Amino acid sequence: MFATSSGTDALKIALKSVGVGPGDEVIVPLNSFAATENAVMAVGAVPVFANIDSSFNMLPDDVERLKTTRTKAVLPVCLYGSCMYIDAIHRIARKADIPVIVDAAQCFGIRSLIGHCDLLALSFNPFKNIGSFGKSGAVLTRSPELARLARQYSYHGFAGSVKKNIKAQDWGLNSRMDNLQAATLSVKFHHFENNARKRCLLAARYHLLLADLSHKMTLPSDILQNTWHLFPVLLCQGERDSLFAFARERGVELDIYYPVLSHCGEHPLATGYSRREQFGASERIHSALFHLPLHNHMSFQEQNIIIGVLHDYFK
Ligand SMILES: Cc1ncc(COP(=O)(O)O)c(C=O)c1O
Known part of the structure; x- marks a missing residue:
């Protein structure tokens, strides 16, 4: 896990890390907070909207229906705190070799989620179940390679090795969590x-x-x-x-x-x-x-x- 300056940035970083770029499609539910689709558009890709059911979660069948050769990621959202269907969506996407990024901004605390995705984005804004005093978020992944890329995209594309300020990517955000937010979170976690x-x-x-x-x-x-x-x-x-x-x-x-x-x-x-x-x-x-x-x-x-x-x- 590493800390970012918002959940929206965490989503952008996750999308960049799995290679989403201009012209690609990303499947998202049609009922999320705007940050989900905005993050997709911010990296130049097109959000493709999937249906929901009465659990308010994106339908796995719709992922099957909507995936094309242009689909570069599937981005389900644990809306209102429910993570129904994430494992089913992960199974479908894995079969098609499409990475899954879970928008878990509203779902901090469900530990099993990390096993059903490639990357997971969190938000700690003050409205969330655990919130800092201002904007902050995080990216989680079990893959060392994705963690390395995500770290680079979170800070100007820098390689992050012993040599400072040397770029490994074309560009990156300036999206490290600031110290005040980190300090408040370290207390609020308790x-x-x-x-x-x-x-x-x-x-x-x-x-x-x-x-x-x-x-x-x-x-x-x-x-x-x-x-x-x-x-x-x-x-x-x-x-x-x-x-x-x-x-x-x-x-x-x-x-x-x-x-x-x-x-x-x-x-x-x-x-x-x-x-x-x-x-x-x-x-x-x-x-x-x-x-x-x-x-x-x-x-x-x-x-x-x-x-x-x-x-x-x-x-
Ligand atoms: C579902 C969802 N995704 C993404 C975000 C973006 O998080 P942040 O406000 O930290 O950028 C939020 C937060 O409001 C959210 O509710």
Whole structure:
């Protein structure tokens, strides 16, 4: 593992390390934070969007369908903390000899992930399950060769041998983690396990105390390997806007974190996207999505208020 100055840079470095460059294609899910597709475009490649299912994860079948001779990497995202299908995606990609980079910005703590990819990118921005005071991230790999390349791309392409400031690559970023972020993280790591347990406990309480509303809202099903970065819910009945307004009046903020799917934006990449009809199933899932508040400083009393508001709305 080595530290970078952001999760976005960690993704760019990982992509460069497996040789992704101009004109190449990288398969990404269509529901991630913009950093995922932006990192692909920053190295000159084209993001190819894959469908998701109700676990909000990229579908392995879509990786099979979308891979071409131009596919230079597959980039699944452990969105909201769920890492479902990463091993299946890894199996498909390995068979086709395509490297897998996992965007684990929201999934720090699932140790088995590193066994299902070539490189893994982390973010430690302040909103993450473990966050520094500012921007920071990391790249992980088990391959000494990829680690060497990633290190070079993270700092001006320098060879990094005993001789200083000699380039081994055409270019590289200036993306080493700064000292202040490293210092804060070295303290915050000690609290990570407890904070992770608290998130699991809050997620379990949502499952338990909202079980009677299962005909109104579908709660996440992948409960075993999940960091609960966010708590996504699918509304089975009614309108999100009226639920949001009802909750807001009672002091509860419900939200949709990434409200626009990648192919639906108003910028040239999205508006130029052909064959939009292939994303119908993902769009239907996305149109029912919202997030319940969950963070490791939340008290049970605060969570009970949210649960109470949901019961009041649906009664
Ligand atoms: C899924 C995902 N990928 C990448 C990133 C980028 O991380 P950073 O903000 O550290 O650049 C984030 C962070 O917001 C993220 O949520």
